[in-house]
Amino acid sequence: MNDMATPTLTGTPPLELQGVTFTHRGQRLLGPLDLRLTGCRRTLVMGPNGAGKSLLMRLAHGLLAPSAGRVDWQGRTPRQAMVFQRPVLLKRSALANLTYALAVNGTPRPERRTRAREALERFGLAALEKRPARVLSGGEQQRLALARAWLLDPEVLFLDEPTSALDPAAIQAVEDAVQEFHRRGTRILMSSHDLHQARRLADEVLFLNAGRLIEHGDAATFFTAPASREARAFIRGELVL
Amino acid sequence: MASDAGAFATALDLILGLDPDLLGIVALSLRVSLTAVAIATLVGLPLGAALALWRFPGHGAVVVALNALMGLPPVVAGLCVYLLLSRAGPLGELGLLFTPTAMVVAQVVLVLPIIAALARQQVEELHHEYREQLTSLGLSRLRMIPTLLWDARLGLVTVVLAGFGRASAEVGAVMIVGGNIDGVTRVMTTAIVLETSKGDLPLALGLGIVLLGLVALVNAGAYLVGETSRRRLG
Numbered sequence: 300m301n302d303m304a305t306p307t308l309t310g311t312p313p314l315e316l317q318g319v320t321f322t323h324r325g326q327r328l329l330g331p332l333d334l335r336l337t338g339c340r341r342t343l344v345m346g347p348n349g350a351g352k353s354l355l356m357r358l359a360h361g362l363l364a365p366s367a368g369r370v371d372w373q374g375r376t377p378r379q380a381m382v383f384q385r386p387v388l389l390k391r392s393a394l395a396n397l398t399y400a401l402a403v404n405g406t407p408r409p410e411r412r413t414r415a416r417e418a419l420e421r422f423g424l425a426a427l428e429k430r431p432a433r434v435l436s437g438g439e440q441q442r443l444a445l446a447r448a449w450l451l452d453p454e455v456l457f458l459d460e461p462t463s464a465l466d467p468a469a470i471q472a473v474e475d476a477v478q479e480f481h482r483r484g485t486r487i488l489m490s491s492h493d494l495h496q497a498r499r500l501a502d503e504v505l506f507l508n509a510g511r512l513i514e515h516g517d518a519a520t521f522f523t524a525p526a527s528r529e530a531r532a533f534i535r536g537e538l539v540l
Numbered sequence: 541m542a543s544d545a546g547a548f549a550t551a552l553d554l555i556l557g558l559d560p561d562l563l564g565i566v567a568l569s570l571r572v573s574l575t576a577v578a579i580a581t582l583v584g585l586p587l588g589a590a591l592a593l594w595r596f597p598g599h600g601a602v603v604v605a606l607n608a609l610m611g612l613p614p615v616v617a618g619l620c621v622y623l624l625l626s627r628a629g630p631l632g633e634l635g636l637l638f639t640p641t642a643m644v645v646a647q648v649v650l651v652l653p654i655i656a657a658l659a660r661q662q663v664e665e666l667h668h669e670y671r672e673q674l675t676s677l678g679l680s681r682l683r684m685i686p687t688l689l690w691d692a693r694l695g696l697v698t699v700v701l702a703g704f705g706r707a708s709a710e711v712g713a714v715m716i717v718g719g720n721i722d723g724v725t726r727v728m729t730t731a732i733v734l735e736t737s738k739g740d741l742p743l744a745l746g747l748g749i750v751l752l753g754l755v756a757l758v759n760a761g762a763y764l765v766g767e768t769s770r771r772r773l774g
Contacts, residue, residue, distance in 0.1 A: 362672050380676065387673035390691045390773045399687075403677050431773040451677075 311377050311454040311486050313337040314359060318368035321354050329354045329510045331368060336488065339454075341481055343497040343518070344490040346507035347533070352490035355507065356381070356457045359488065377454035384460040386444035388432035393424060393443055396432045400447045418446040422476065438469025445476040456480050458489040462496065474500060494534065498522060506530050550742035551749060562743065566750055569727040572640055572714065573707040576647030580655050581700050587652075588659025589685045592667055603660065609653035614646075618716030621646040625717065638719040643727070646713035651703040658699040662692045694766055694773075701762050705755060 313335060320330035329351040336342060344352045357363045358370055360381050389396050397415035406414065419425045422442045427435060432443055441461060448456060458477065462470040477500060481487060491497055497504065501518035508529045514521060525531045554562050591603060623629050625637040625645070636642045666688050674684050689696065711729035718725035720734060728747045735744035 357672075360676065362675055381672075383672065387670055389670075389687070390693075400677060403679060403683075433773060 312372050312374040315371045319365045320367040322366040332512050339484045339486045340502040341487045343501035344505045350507040351510040360457045379455045380448035380451045380453035381457040382444050382461045386440040394428040422446040455486045547741035551746035554746040572643045576644045577704045580651040584655030588656040589663045591660045592664035593681045606657040614710040615712035617649045618713035621717050642717040643714045646717045647707045655703045662695040663688050666692050
Protein backbone atom coordinates (compact mmCIF):
# COMPACT_ATOMS: atom_id res chain seq x y z
CA MET A 300 0.00 0.00 0.00
CA ASN A 301 2.74 2.41 0.93
CA ASP A 302 5.90 2.60 -1.05
CA MET A 303 7.94 4.01 1.80
CA ALA A 304 9.21 2.05 4.72
CA THR A 305 7.91 3.39 7.99
CA PRO A 306 10.75 4.50 10.22
CA THR A 307 10.36 2.54 13.40
CA LEU A 308 13.05 3.90 15.66
CA THR A 309 11.76 6.95 17.35
CA GLY A 310 12.17 8.89 20.53
CA THR A 311 8.73 10.41 20.20
CA PRO A 312 6.75 9.56 23.32
CA PRO A 313 3.54 7.59 22.91
CA LEU A 314 0.25 9.48 23.05
CA GLU A 315 -2.38 7.92 25.22
CA LEU A 316 -6.00 9.04 25.50
CA GLN A 317 -7.82 7.56 28.44
CA GLY A 318 -11.59 7.89 28.64
CA VAL A 319 -11.40 11.19 26.81
CA THR A 320 -14.80 12.83 26.50
CA PHE A 321 -15.76 16.23 25.15
CA THR A 322 -19.07 17.74 26.14
CA HIS A 323 -20.48 21.04 24.94
CA ARG A 324 -23.62 22.51 26.49
CA GLY A 325 -24.62 19.20 27.96
CA GLN A 326 -24.23 17.38 24.67
CA ARG A 327 -21.54 14.74 24.35
CA LEU A 328 -19.73 15.37 21.08
CA LEU A 329 -16.87 12.91 21.51
CA GLY A 330 -15.99 9.85 23.55
CA PRO A 331 -15.46 8.28 25.90
CA LEU A 332 -12.47 7.31 23.85
CA ASP A 333 -9.36 5.26 24.55
CA LEU A 334 -6.46 5.34 22.19
CA ARG A 335 -2.74 4.84 22.04
CA LEU A 336 -0.49 6.13 19.24
CA THR A 337 3.17 5.25 19.02
CA GLY A 338 6.10 5.41 16.63
CA CYS A 339 6.20 7.74 13.70
CA ARG A 340 3.39 6.36 11.67
CA ARG A 341 0.96 8.13 9.41
CA THR A 342 -2.42 7.85 11.07
CA LEU A 343 -5.47 8.96 9.11
CA VAL A 344 -8.52 9.98 11.09
CA MET A 345 -11.55 9.13 9.01
CA GLY A 346 -15.29 9.38 9.32
CA PRO A 347 -18.25 11.39 8.10
CA ASN A 348 -18.80 15.05 8.94
CA GLY A 349 -19.54 15.58 12.59
CA ALA A 350 -17.87 12.32 13.58
CA GLY A 351 -15.52 14.20 15.87
CA LYS A 352 -12.33 14.13 13.74
CA SER A 353 -11.43 17.77 14.31
CA LEU A 354 -12.31 17.53 17.99
CA LEU A 355 -10.05 14.53 18.44
CA MET A 356 -7.13 16.34 16.81
CA ARG A 357 -7.68 19.48 18.91
CA LEU A 358 -7.90 17.48 22.13
CA ALA A 359 -4.74 15.55 21.27
CA HIS A 360 -2.86 18.73 20.33
CA GLY A 361 -4.03 20.48 23.48
CA LEU A 362 -6.08 23.25 21.87
CA LEU A 363 -9.09 21.95 23.82
CA ALA A 364 -9.23 20.40 27.24
CA PRO A 365 -11.26 17.21 27.58
CA SER A 366 -14.41 17.39 29.71
CA ALA A 367 -13.39 14.05 31.22
CA GLY A 368 -10.48 11.68 30.83
CA ARG A 369 -6.81 12.29 30.19
CA VAL A 370 -4.60 13.14 27.24
CA ASP A 371 -1.24 11.81 28.26
CA TRP A 372 2.09 12.09 26.49
CA GLN A 373 3.99 9.39 28.24
CA GLY A 374 7.24 10.74 29.48
CA ARG A 375 7.41 14.23 28.01
CA THR A 376 5.35 16.45 25.76
CA PRO A 377 6.90 16.39 22.28
CA ARG A 378 7.30 19.30 19.89
CA GLN A 379 4.06 19.60 17.95
CA ALA A 380 2.60 21.60 15.10
CA MET A 381 -0.81 21.77 13.51
CA VAL A 382 -1.95 22.62 10.01
CA PHE A 383 -5.56 23.70 9.78
CA GLN A 384 -8.20 23.29 7.10
CA ARG A 385 -8.12 27.01 6.45
CA PRO A 386 -4.55 28.18 6.95
CA VAL A 387 -4.24 31.01 9.46
CA LEU A 388 -1.52 33.34 8.20
CA LEU A 389 -0.48 36.65 9.67
CA LYS A 390 -0.89 39.94 7.81
CA ARG A 391 2.71 40.17 6.69
CA SER A 392 4.91 38.75 3.97
CA ALA A 393 5.36 35.02 3.38
CA LEU A 394 8.91 35.25 4.70
CA ALA A 395 7.84 37.24 7.77
CA ASN A 396 5.24 34.59 8.60
CA LEU A 397 8.04 32.06 8.84
CA THR A 398 10.52 34.23 10.75
CA TYR A 399 7.67 35.00 13.16
CA ALA A 400 7.23 31.31 13.98
CA LEU A 401 10.99 30.98 14.46
CA ALA A 402 11.01 33.98 16.77
CA VAL A 403 8.22 32.45 18.82
CA ASN A 404 10.08 29.19 19.30
CA GLY A 405 13.23 31.01 20.34
CA THR A 406 15.45 30.68 17.28
CA PRO A 407 18.28 33.25 17.46
CA ARG A 408 17.62 36.23 15.20
CA PRO A 409 20.59 35.78 12.81
CA GLU A 410 19.44 32.26 11.88
CA ARG A 411 15.82 33.08 11.21
CA ARG A 412 16.01 34.48 7.69
CA THR A 413 18.29 31.77 6.37
CA ARG A 414 16.19 28.99 7.78
CA ALA A 415 12.95 30.61 6.64
CA ARG A 416 14.33 30.95 3.10
CA GLU A 417 15.36 27.29 3.11
CA ALA A 418 11.82 26.30 4.08
CA LEU A 419 10.31 28.51 1.35
CA GLU A 420 12.65 26.86 -1.13
CA ARG A 421 11.72 23.36 0.05
CA PHE A 422 8.01 24.04 -0.39
CA GLY A 423 8.36 25.78 -3.74
CA LEU A 424 7.57 29.25 -2.45
CA ALA A 425 10.96 30.94 -2.91
CA ALA A 426 9.65 33.33 -5.56
CA LEU A 427 6.86 34.49 -3.28
CA GLU A 428 8.85 35.42 -0.18
CA LYS A 429 8.01 39.13 -0.34
CA ARG A 430 4.34 38.64 -1.19
CA PRO A 431 1.79 39.29 1.55
CA ALA A 432 0.75 35.87 2.83
CA ARG A 433 -2.93 36.73 2.71
CA VAL A 434 -3.02 37.34 -1.03
CA LEU A 435 -1.45 33.99 -1.95
CA SER A 436 -3.67 31.36 -3.55
CA GLY A 437 -5.29 28.73 -1.33
CA GLY A 438 -2.72 26.12 -2.29
CA GLU A 439 0.20 28.48 -1.73
CA GLN A 440 -1.19 29.48 1.64
CA GLN A 441 -1.46 25.86 2.72
CA ARG A 442 2.11 25.20 1.56
CA LEU A 443 3.24 28.22 3.56
CA ALA A 444 1.45 26.80 6.61
CA LEU A 445 3.29 23.52 6.01
CA ALA A 446 6.60 25.36 5.67
CA ARG A 447 5.89 27.06 8.97
CA ALA A 448 5.17 23.71 10.59
CA TRP A 449 8.36 22.32 9.03
CA LEU A 450 10.46 25.03 10.68
CA LEU A 451 9.11 24.09 14.08
CA ASP A 452 10.67 20.64 13.55
CA PRO A 453 7.69 18.87 15.13
CA GLU A 454 7.90 15.33 16.43
CA VAL A 455 4.14 15.11 15.98
CA LEU A 456 2.27 16.87 13.18
CA PHE A 457 -1.50 17.30 13.21
CA LEU A 458 -3.28 18.10 9.97
CA ASP A 459 -6.99 18.86 10.09
CA GLU A 460 -8.47 18.20 6.63
CA PRO A 461 -5.62 20.17 5.06
CA THR A 462 -6.70 19.49 1.48
CA SER A 463 -10.47 19.78 1.61
CA ALA A 464 -10.56 23.23 -0.02
CA LEU A 465 -7.81 22.66 -2.60
CA ASP A 466 -7.54 21.69 -6.26
CA PRO A 467 -5.76 18.46 -7.32
CA ALA A 468 -2.34 20.06 -7.92
CA ALA A 469 -2.40 21.71 -4.52
CA ILE A 470 -3.59 18.45 -2.92
CA GLN A 471 -0.61 16.70 -4.50
CA ALA A 472 1.74 19.31 -3.03
CA VAL A 473 0.26 18.85 0.44
CA GLU A 474 0.52 15.07 0.23
CA ASP A 475 4.15 15.36 -0.92
CA ALA A 476 4.81 17.58 2.06
CA VAL A 477 3.22 15.05 4.40
CA GLN A 478 5.56 12.40 2.99
CA GLU A 479 8.53 14.72 3.56
CA PHE A 480 7.56 15.07 7.20
CA HIS A 481 7.18 11.30 7.36
CA ARG A 482 10.66 10.76 5.95
CA ARG A 483 12.00 13.08 8.63
CA GLY A 484 10.48 10.79 11.24
CA THR A 485 7.50 12.92 12.26
CA ARG A 486 4.46 11.14 13.63
CA ILE A 487 1.49 12.26 11.58
CA LEU A 488 -2.12 12.48 12.61
CA MET A 489 -4.25 13.72 9.75
CA SER A 490 -7.98 13.87 9.29
CA SER A 491 -9.60 13.42 5.94
CA HIS A 492 -12.85 12.22 4.51
CA ASP A 493 -11.22 11.37 1.19
CA LEU A 494 -10.83 7.60 0.92
CA HIS A 495 -8.39 7.79 -1.96
CA GLN A 496 -6.17 10.13 -0.03
CA ALA A 497 -6.28 7.82 2.96
CA ARG A 498 -5.29 4.86 0.78
CA ARG A 499 -2.34 6.85 -0.55
CA LEU A 500 -1.07 8.02 2.82
CA ALA A 501 -2.19 5.89 5.71
CA ASP A 502 -0.21 3.40 7.76
CA GLU A 503 -3.12 3.11 10.12
CA VAL A 504 -6.66 4.39 10.31
CA LEU A 505 -8.82 5.72 13.12
CA PHE A 506 -12.44 5.49 12.06
CA LEU A 507 -14.86 7.67 13.97
CA ASN A 508 -18.60 7.89 13.74
CA ALA A 509 -20.93 10.02 15.85
CA GLY A 510 -18.22 10.83 18.37
CA ARG A 511 -17.14 7.24 18.91
CA LEU A 512 -13.99 5.44 17.86
CA ILE A 513 -15.32 2.57 15.80
CA GLU A 514 -12.10 1.13 14.43
CA HIS A 515 -8.39 1.56 14.96
CA GLY A 516 -6.08 -0.61 12.90
CA ASP A 517 -3.68 -1.07 10.04
CA ALA A 518 -4.70 0.72 6.88
CA ALA A 519 -4.43 -2.47 4.80
CA THR A 520 -6.84 -4.30 7.06
CA PHE A 521 -9.19 -1.35 7.34
CA PHE A 522 -9.57 -0.93 3.60
CA THR A 523 -9.84 -4.60 2.68
CA ALA A 524 -11.64 -6.09 5.65
CA PRO A 525 -13.26 -3.46 7.86
CA ALA A 526 -14.72 -4.98 10.98
CA SER A 527 -17.69 -2.70 11.53
CA ARG A 528 -20.87 -2.17 9.56
CA GLU A 529 -20.29 1.61 9.60
CA ALA A 530 -16.78 1.33 8.17
CA ARG A 531 -17.92 -1.12 5.48
CA ALA A 532 -20.62 1.34 4.44
CA PHE A 533 -18.17 4.27 4.53
CA ILE A 534 -15.66 2.46 2.34
CA ARG A 535 -18.35 1.45 -0.16
CA GLY A 536 -19.17 5.13 -0.42
CA GLU A 537 -22.57 4.85 1.16
CA LEU A 538 -23.91 7.54 3.40
CA VAL A 539 -23.12 6.64 6.97
CA LEU A 540 -25.98 7.76 9.16
CA MET B 541 -24.91 88.62 5.04
CA ALA B 542 -22.37 91.14 3.82
CA SER B 543 -20.63 91.19 7.19
CA ASP B 544 -20.50 87.36 7.16
CA ALA B 545 -18.78 87.44 3.81
CA GLY B 546 -16.45 90.08 5.18
CA ALA B 547 -15.75 87.90 8.21
CA PHE B 548 -14.90 84.99 5.94
CA ALA B 549 -12.46 87.11 3.93
CA THR B 550 -10.80 88.40 7.10
CA ALA B 551 -10.61 84.84 8.39
CA LEU B 552 -8.72 83.77 5.28
CA ASP B 553 -6.42 86.76 5.70
CA LEU B 554 -5.63 85.66 9.25
CA ILE B 555 -4.83 82.13 8.13
CA LEU B 556 -2.81 83.03 5.05
CA GLY B 557 -1.03 85.82 6.90
CA LEU B 558 -0.01 83.32 9.60
CA ASP B 559 -1.46 85.49 12.33
CA PRO B 560 0.66 84.81 15.47
CA ASP B 561 -2.35 84.68 17.83
CA LEU B 562 -4.04 82.18 15.60
CA LEU B 563 -0.88 80.11 15.21
CA GLY B 564 -0.33 80.02 18.96
CA ILE B 565 -3.84 78.78 19.56
CA VAL B 566 -3.54 76.12 16.84
CA ALA B 567 -0.19 74.95 18.18
CA LEU B 568 -1.48 74.59 21.72
CA SER B 569 -4.56 72.72 20.49
CA LEU B 570 -2.41 70.26 18.61
CA ARG B 571 0.00 69.84 21.51
CA VAL B 572 -2.78 69.09 23.99
CA SER B 573 -4.84 66.79 21.78
CA LEU B 574 -1.91 64.87 20.29
CA THR B 575 -0.39 64.30 23.72
CA ALA B 576 -3.72 63.12 25.08
CA VAL B 577 -4.25 60.77 22.12
CA ALA B 578 -0.70 59.41 22.40
CA ILE B 579 -1.15 58.60 26.09
CA ALA B 580 -4.62 57.14 25.51
CA THR B 581 -3.22 55.00 22.67
CA LEU B 582 -0.31 53.65 24.70
CA VAL B 583 -2.64 52.67 27.51
CA GLY B 584 -5.82 51.95 25.57
CA LEU B 585 -4.54 49.51 22.95
CA PRO B 586 -2.98 47.01 25.40
CA LEU B 587 -5.94 47.49 27.75
CA GLY B 588 -8.43 46.77 24.95
CA ALA B 589 -6.41 43.75 23.85
CA ALA B 590 -6.25 42.41 27.40
CA LEU B 591 -10.03 42.77 27.72
CA ALA B 592 -10.41 40.86 24.45
CA LEU B 593 -8.20 38.00 25.59
CA TRP B 594 -9.00 37.51 29.27
CA ARG B 595 -12.28 36.55 30.88
CA PHE B 596 -12.70 37.26 34.57
CA PRO B 597 -15.63 37.82 36.94
CA GLY B 598 -17.09 41.22 36.13
CA HIS B 599 -15.64 41.22 32.61
CA GLY B 600 -19.04 42.00 31.10
CA ALA B 601 -19.54 44.92 33.48
CA VAL B 602 -16.15 46.38 32.57
CA VAL B 603 -16.92 46.13 28.85
CA VAL B 604 -20.33 47.75 29.28
CA ALA B 605 -18.83 50.52 31.43
CA LEU B 606 -16.13 51.17 28.86
CA ASN B 607 -18.66 51.29 26.03
CA ALA B 608 -20.83 53.66 28.06
CA LEU B 609 -17.86 55.92 28.78
CA MET B 610 -17.40 56.39 25.03
CA GLY B 611 -20.42 58.67 25.30
CA LEU B 612 -19.18 60.51 28.39
CA PRO B 613 -20.19 64.18 28.01
CA PRO B 614 -17.00 66.28 27.89
CA VAL B 615 -18.31 68.71 30.50
CA VAL B 616 -18.77 65.84 32.94
CA ALA B 617 -15.23 64.60 32.28
CA GLY B 618 -14.02 68.17 32.75
CA LEU B 619 -15.94 68.50 36.01
CA CYS B 620 -14.48 65.25 37.39
CA VAL B 621 -10.93 66.27 36.55
CA TYR B 622 -11.66 69.75 37.93
CA LEU B 623 -12.74 68.24 41.26
CA LEU B 624 -9.59 66.11 41.33
CA LEU B 625 -7.22 68.96 40.57
CA SER B 626 -8.89 71.89 42.33
CA ARG B 627 -7.14 73.31 45.40
CA ALA B 628 -9.35 71.31 47.79
CA GLY B 629 -9.23 68.17 45.64
CA PRO B 630 -7.09 65.08 46.25
CA LEU B 631 -4.50 66.16 43.67
CA GLY B 632 -4.83 69.87 44.37
CA GLU B 633 -1.29 70.18 45.67
CA LEU B 634 0.11 69.51 42.23
CA GLY B 635 -1.23 72.90 41.15
CA LEU B 636 -2.22 71.59 37.73
CA LEU B 637 -5.60 73.26 37.37
CA PHE B 638 -5.75 75.79 34.52
CA THR B 639 -2.62 74.39 32.88
CA PRO B 640 -2.24 72.53 29.57
CA THR B 641 -1.39 69.42 31.61
CA ALA B 642 -4.85 69.47 33.18
CA MET B 643 -6.34 69.73 29.70
CA VAL B 644 -4.34 66.71 28.60
CA VAL B 645 -5.59 64.75 31.62
CA ALA B 646 -9.20 65.66 30.84
CA GLN B 647 -8.84 64.65 27.20
CA VAL B 648 -7.20 61.36 28.15
CA VAL B 649 -10.27 60.63 30.26
CA LEU B 650 -12.43 61.31 27.22
CA VAL B 651 -10.35 59.46 24.62
CA LEU B 652 -9.14 56.42 26.56
CA PRO B 653 -12.55 54.70 26.69
CA ILE B 654 -13.00 55.18 22.94
CA ILE B 655 -9.64 53.70 22.07
CA ALA B 656 -9.83 50.85 24.57
CA ALA B 657 -13.41 49.87 23.72
CA LEU B 658 -12.94 49.96 19.94
CA ALA B 659 -9.56 48.22 20.16
CA ARG B 660 -11.18 45.48 22.22
CA GLN B 661 -13.72 44.83 19.46
CA GLN B 662 -11.07 44.72 16.74
CA VAL B 663 -8.69 42.51 18.69
CA GLU B 664 -11.47 40.17 19.81
CA GLU B 665 -12.48 39.58 16.20
CA LEU B 666 -8.92 38.88 15.14
CA HIS B 667 -8.25 36.72 18.18
CA HIS B 668 -11.22 34.59 17.23
CA GLU B 669 -9.53 33.91 13.89
CA TYR B 670 -5.95 33.52 15.20
CA ARG B 671 -6.52 31.84 18.54
CA GLU B 672 -5.97 28.22 17.53
CA GLN B 673 -2.94 28.94 15.36
CA LEU B 674 -1.23 31.10 17.95
CA THR B 675 -1.99 28.61 20.72
CA SER B 676 -0.62 25.86 18.49
CA LEU B 677 2.59 27.86 18.05
CA GLY B 678 2.86 27.92 21.82
CA LEU B 679 2.07 31.58 22.55
CA SER B 680 0.70 32.57 25.92
CA ARG B 681 -2.08 35.14 25.91
CA LEU B 682 0.32 37.83 27.08
CA ARG B 683 2.59 37.15 24.12
CA MET B 684 -0.38 37.18 21.72
CA ILE B 685 -1.09 40.85 22.49
CA PRO B 686 1.69 42.42 20.37
CA THR B 687 0.96 40.06 17.49
CA LEU B 688 -2.76 40.79 17.55
CA LEU B 689 -2.25 44.55 17.85
CA TRP B 690 0.17 44.54 14.94
CA ASP B 691 -2.09 42.46 12.74
CA ALA B 692 -5.09 44.64 13.62
CA ARG B 693 -3.08 47.76 12.79
CA LEU B 694 -5.23 48.86 9.84
CA GLY B 695 -8.37 48.96 11.92
CA LEU B 696 -6.56 50.44 14.90
CA VAL B 697 -5.43 53.46 12.88
CA THR B 698 -9.10 54.34 12.47
CA VAL B 699 -9.63 53.78 16.18
CA VAL B 700 -6.86 56.20 17.10
CA LEU B 701 -8.25 58.71 14.62
CA ALA B 702 -11.67 58.49 16.21
CA GLY B 703 -9.95 59.33 19.47
CA PHE B 704 -8.16 62.29 17.90
CA GLY B 705 -11.41 63.50 16.41
CA ARG B 706 -13.05 63.50 19.81
CA ALA B 707 -10.11 65.21 21.50
CA SER B 708 -9.75 67.99 18.96
CA ALA B 709 -13.47 68.68 18.68
CA GLU B 710 -14.51 68.78 22.33
CA VAL B 711 -14.83 72.09 24.13
CA GLY B 712 -16.46 71.34 27.47
CA ALA B 713 -13.60 69.54 29.22
CA VAL B 714 -10.75 71.86 28.21
CA MET B 715 -12.91 74.89 29.00
CA ILE B 716 -13.53 73.74 32.58
CA VAL B 717 -10.05 72.52 33.50
CA GLY B 718 -8.10 74.92 31.28
CA GLY B 719 -10.06 78.06 31.89
CA ASN B 720 -9.49 79.45 28.38
CA ILE B 721 -6.66 81.73 29.56
CA ASP B 722 -5.30 83.81 26.72
CA GLY B 723 -1.86 82.60 25.67
CA VAL B 724 -1.81 79.83 28.26
CA THR B 725 -4.74 77.45 27.90
CA ARG B 726 -6.70 78.88 25.01
CA VAL B 727 -7.26 76.28 22.31
CA MET B 728 -9.20 76.37 19.05
CA THR B 729 -12.56 75.21 20.37
CA THR B 730 -12.58 77.42 23.47
CA ALA B 731 -11.38 80.38 21.40
CA ILE B 732 -14.20 79.85 18.91
CA VAL B 733 -16.76 79.91 21.73
CA LEU B 734 -15.25 83.06 23.20
CA GLU B 735 -14.74 84.98 19.98
CA THR B 736 -18.22 84.13 18.77
CA SER B 737 -19.76 85.41 21.98
CA LYS B 738 -17.64 88.56 21.74
CA GLY B 739 -18.73 89.03 18.15
CA ASP B 740 -15.21 88.63 16.67
CA LEU B 741 -16.43 86.41 13.92
CA PRO B 742 -13.30 86.52 11.69
CA LEU B 743 -11.05 84.92 14.29
CA ALA B 744 -13.74 82.38 15.26
CA LEU B 745 -14.32 81.52 11.64
CA GLY B 746 -10.60 81.33 10.88
CA LEU B 747 -10.11 78.90 13.75
CA GLY B 748 -13.09 76.89 12.59
CA ILE B 749 -11.61 76.58 9.12
CA VAL B 750 -8.23 75.50 10.48
CA LEU B 751 -9.90 72.94 12.76
CA LEU B 752 -11.90 71.49 9.88
CA GLY B 753 -8.82 71.46 7.66
CA LEU B 754 -6.72 69.64 10.24
CA VAL B 755 -9.31 66.98 10.84
CA ALA B 756 -9.79 66.52 7.10
CA LEU B 757 -6.03 66.28 6.57
CA VAL B 758 -5.51 63.67 9.27
CA ASN B 759 -8.40 61.58 7.96
CA ALA B 760 -7.20 61.81 4.38
CA GLY B 761 -3.76 60.62 5.47
CA ALA B 762 -5.23 57.69 7.36
CA TYR B 763 -7.45 56.80 4.42
CA LEU B 764 -4.45 56.70 2.09
CA VAL B 765 -2.37 54.62 4.49
CA GLY B 766 -5.31 52.25 4.99
CA GLU B 767 -6.08 51.83 1.30
CA THR B 768 -2.48 51.21 0.24
CA SER B 769 -1.79 48.67 2.94
CA ARG B 770 -5.13 46.97 2.42
CA ARG B 771 -4.26 46.51 -1.23
CA ARG B 772 -0.76 45.36 -0.36
CA LEU B 773 -1.57 43.02 2.52
CA GLY B 774 -4.93 41.61 1.46
